Amino acid sequence: MSVLVVGTVAIDSIETPFGSAPNVLGGSATYFAYAASFFTRVSLVGVVGGDFPQQYLDLLRKRGIDLEGLVVQPGGKTFYWKGRYHEDMNNRDTLEVQLNVIADFEPVLPPSYRQIPYLFLGNSSPALHLKVLEQMERPKLVLADTMNFWIETQRPALLKLLPRLDGLVLNDEEARLLSQDDNLIRAGKKVRELGPGFVVVKKGEHGSFLFSQDGVFLLPGYPTENVVDPTGAGDTYAGGIMGYLASDDSPPPGRLRRAIAYGSILGSLTVEGFSLNRLQATTREEIDERLEAYRRMITF
């Protein structure tokens, strides 16, 4: 079944201690869609400006990503982010943000998108997430991302959104902030009590936790020796999860666990190159091989 993603499409300029990549393709919806496209058909809702390079549109279309929902505002400029990673590659500073066309974007779903069964709400305001949900006809599974800023400034709207989600993806710091509990296991369980059917807590290189009706599922991070650019790892992680879920009809809990594992693999590939470079070089076959190697690495 197919997946709909609502999120950002961006131009990124990235600096790391080991190199830089100016004006490359970025954005949460971009990374998500590219990762999910290894598993199923993906449709994208977002906005770019007239400056958005044709080659980037071609790159997404070449993977079969449906861009009917991508609004191009000819007079506008595309969302721009510039960041610099620290020596340890786990922390980064935002050097520049230009919201441009996303500043007052209100997503309107093309009619053909309203029945898409799998919906991913990329990091955005809970109010915008609710507006997207209102345009959908009974989605089978809704997964959303959130961040510190919304937890701190829009908690009431977020608490209204959470019970409408099948799953929520957030990082360890966000889970602690949302639950107001320092212990990550208790934090994950408390976030789930706020409404989502399952909660995925990401810990970056340290892996992730899944809290669901099946209890706690743990995954260490896939061991990556060659970290080039961590940008987009979280979004491709979500894309791997959602893409796989949409492609597998078997019953839980195995399906959800495998989805999380695929998410980790997509994230691990993403960081091995700038922008989508490493993902462009991979195949579903390589992804499956890495998944099996991963499984062997955690079996005792």
Add this chain to the structure above:
Amino acid sequence: MSVLVVGTVAIDSIETPFGSAPNVLGGSATYFAYAASFFTRVSLVGVVGGDFPQQYLDLLRKRGIDLEGLVVQPGGKTFYWKGRYHEDMNNRDTLEVQLNVIADFEPVLPPSYRQIPYLFLGNSSPALHLKVLEQMERPKLVLADTMNFWIETQRPALLKLLPRLDGLVLNDEEARLLSQDDNLIRAGKKVRELGPGFVVVKKGEHGSFLFSQDGVFLLPGYPTENVVDPTGAGDTYAGGIMGYLASDDSPPPGRLRRAIAYGSILGSLTVEGFSLNRLQATTREEIDERLEAYRRMITF
């Protein structure tokens, strides 16, 4: 087969945001021996002062730990450590250290200890480790711990020790320091190239990596909701590893992987109480049950 541990026996005073425990039983050899005693017979080499409480000796003897090698210096005072944990329970400050009797202790092994097949060298100087090794007759397996201080101040002696070890246990920060590589996967591999047959890199609550001829093995941390006192978790982790190895003759790699998993379980129990309190309340049966629950939590 039986295990010999050479390390510290201490009196600890511990403060956490949630409570405190003054003058409790501590020390690397104590924690290690107690954990290993769930799997096999353990003999201990260390030193205490005349002030060391009889009840603590009884507590160790009750678990069958052989204390023939524990020197009691009637006129001396036992090694004392006082520390305070931060709110997140991952960091701590040392408030007071009194080396006392361990300041110039030179371990002499009782003759009956020299043929013990499994040897654990608790955190101490590489020079002392080498002196202990010289007293042993062909141990079957030697595992050692180390720390930043020795890596920074006694690197040449440490580099002489490493090729004589079957295994080395160290934390992530120490692995980076020893290998001079920020990437933990490369760091673990580089440490192994310095000599030890296998290298275990501990990441605290985030789990651990094993680097061996079998490649990389990953374990997330056992999810603990109730962290009371992290003191001794690393030593009981090593005790679980070594105790299990000494009790299982099956071929690698499964044996070493199971040993690491048992180490994680012993560490996870330890942090659920002050000092040895939680370990005193556990059984081999509970340990095995937790191991199986752990296995289910990481299977996809």
